[in-house]
Amino acid sequence: xxxxxxxxxxxxxxxxxxxxxxxxxxxxxxxxxxxxxxxxxxxxxxxxxxxxxxxxxxxxxxxxxxxxxxxxxxxxxxxxxxxxx
Amino acid sequence: xxxxxxxxxxxxxxxxxxxxxxxxxxxxxxxxxxxxxxxxxxxxxxxxxxxxxxxxxxxxxxxxxxxxxxxxxxxxxxxxxxxxxxxxxxxxxxxxxxxxxxxxxxxxxxxxxxxxxxxxxxxxxxxxxxxxxxxxxxxxxxxxxxxxxxxxxxxxxxxxxxxxxxxxxxxxxxxxxxxxxxxxxxxxxxxxxxxxxxxxxxxxxxxx
Numbered sequence: 001x002x003x004x005x006x007x008x009x010x011x012x013x014x015x016x017x018x019x020x021x022x023x024x025x026x027x028x029x030x031x032x033x034x035x036x037x038x039x040x041x042x043x044x045x046x047x048x049x050x051x052x053x054x055x056x057x058x059x060x061x062x063x064x065x066x067x068x069x070x071x072x073x074x075x076x077x078x079x080x081x082x083x084x085x
Numbered sequence: 086x087x088x089x090x091x092x093x094x095x096x097x098x099x100x101x102x103x104x105x106x107x108x109x110x111x112x113x114x115x116x117x118x119x120x121x122x123x124x125x126x127x128x129x130x131x132x133x134x135x136x137x138x139x140x141x142x143x144x145x146x147x148x149x150x151x152x153x154x155x156x157x158x159x160x161x162x163x164x165x166x167x168x169x170x171x172x173x174x175x176x177x178x179x180x181x182x183x184x185x186x187x188x189x190x191x192x193x194x195x196x197x198x199x200x201x202x203x204x205x206x207x208x209x210x211x212x213x214x215x216x217x218x219x220x221x222x223x224x225x226x227x228x229x230x231x232x233x234x235x236x237x238x239x240x241x242x243x244x245x246x247x248x249x250x251x252x253x254x255x256x257x258x259x260x261x262x263x264x265x266x267x268x269x270x271x272x273x274x275x276x277x278x279x280x281x282x283x284x285x286x287x288x289x290x291x292x293x
Binding site for chain 2: 042
């Protein structure tokens, strides 16, 4: 496997979506190509850092306020007077 | 006969049961869906709009739209995927309104160059997260992801932050699976490269 092919397969590799043969070819490549090894390793870390980052958490007070507003507007959306069938 | 009722909430705890109850007019069931997904919708919205007030609006608008159109939800995908699609559209509309000078589209042609191997490859320190305190780290991550084009950012957030599958991301964004994969690769590589500026190993003996 060449560096370009490694890059093509990188996303599938990180997502565990490669067949065994391609996976082992890719891992052979990583064993001797330091640059690709670093790219693979730091890309994996990039994903992990963002996944664990808890960016943009919704504060509990704002959460409660938004939910109340949503539910109040939902009630308004309902047609006045239930339509009996 | 007063048999002990099994925990009612538990009985309707699965998503589809809640959706069906909400369709029949059970607002408590809908509220449970809001509770279940409001944090996710807020995160997605803020990642796309990069603006807190807009994100708050998107949360409200997306759930209201979902509520109003619940009967059109065909149950062929997860409710959450359907909701994400609504939220992404609302968020993109906000972004377009705020930045009319820049075309914001998920369909923008993303050139996938074959020769896109990173030129400079710097290894990271073993524990990059520990190089900065929490607030600094958050600032770095925010600034870095905000620099990505909206199309890349959205795919990355849905796939890698929110954990949707490739298929679900494609459904939510109305993109093909190859398009999702190609954007995801570009997004991951660009983020990696930008983060390297902060996280690369310091040369040993840089005691100047």
